[in-house]
Amino acid sequence: MNLFGLQLDLFGATKQEEAPRKPLVSADFSESSLVTFKYSSHLKKSVRCSRSAFFGKPELTLPEFMRDNSFARSREIIAEWAEHVMHRKTAKNKAVCKELLDRFWQSVEQTLADKGEKSLSMRGRLPPIVTKGDVHDLNEVFAAVNSTYFNDSLTARITWSNRVGGLSFHTVRKDPFTGEDFHLISISRGYDKENCPLYAIAGVVYHECLHIMIPPEEHNGRRVVHGKLFRQHERRYIYYDEWIKWHKEVLPLNIRKMRKK
Ligand SMILES: [Zn+2]
Known part of the structure; x- marks a missing residue:
């Protein structure tokens, strides 16, 4: 048995080229496809919500930097908010909207912090979670x-x-x-x-x-x-x-x- 040959085979095996993967998340729609996202470089700390002309679906305009995939989870939160905002303004619904909007901005802040980017405002921000130190993990x-x-x-x-x-x-x-x-x-x-x-x-x-x-x-x-x-x-x-x-x-x-x- 040629052990060395075997070894060579193992290490010489050519890696199969991976087929280019489709992006899992779309920056243009929420996961439910019920909410459309648009982006504007004029917006920094605000979002705009309107009803699309075609099916009356919520259409959200977000700050340009939120187009990045790292904000996919934040976009889902604001999409949920947009769906609620379209409903009747009951006290309960208002409370839900406020909670979602707060969570949205907090999640944006958290993502910015995790990426080491500057925060929009320091209020209520969680520190980035850093577990690996110079000496201890x-x-x-x-x-x-x-x-x-x-x-x-x-x-x-x-x-x-x-x-x-x-x-x-x-x-x-x-x-x-x-x-x-x-x-x-x-x-x-x-x-x-x-x-x-x-x-x-x-x-x-x-x-x-x-x-x-x-x-x-x-x-x-x-x-x-x-x-x-x-x-x-x-x-x-x-x-x-x-x-x-x-x-x-x-x-x-x-x-x-x-x-x-
Ligand atoms: Zn103590």
Whole structure:
């Protein structure tokens, strides 16, 4: 048997040319084909809706930059809005329209942020989700913490903070595409350094994960975020002491260095 020949065959196999694929989404119609999209370079932060002359279908004019495929999901939201806007103006319908329009602009902002482009306005914008750091991959750390301490029961998105010297925190945010709430964990960039051991980054991720499991409590009208129960659970992290030491001694130095830059 000629092993080398076999090997050569394997590696010498010519790749089959892929047939040019048809674009999956059209920039001219919504998925339902009920709404027509047009684009105008005059529009920046607004959309126009009218009824087409032929079948009375909604016709939307969007800013030129939304022709790009990356805005396909946003276009679906505004198409849904256009269909509702054409209906009778009941209170319920008005509320639906407002919700859809808000989600539309949020989703546009999110897409711009994910692409690293400038936002239309900073209001209500979610930070871009960045999990791969220079040293640590937050997805890997989150997966390990979630499986070790929470039986994989947590669902959350995790990102490096987009602010220099930012703090680590947990918030509940609304997904602009689906309108659903989700947990967002933001981790300080001070942890994304060569001098940050795994036990430290896992410690802060564990802490923020605990906020999902143990929500803030009310005590005599005061909101207690790190209550007794929280502190008890926090100590279950096996490198708790080491993490706290690193957090107090090394993290501030890292943040100071980042700010100087
Ligand atoms: Zn906390």
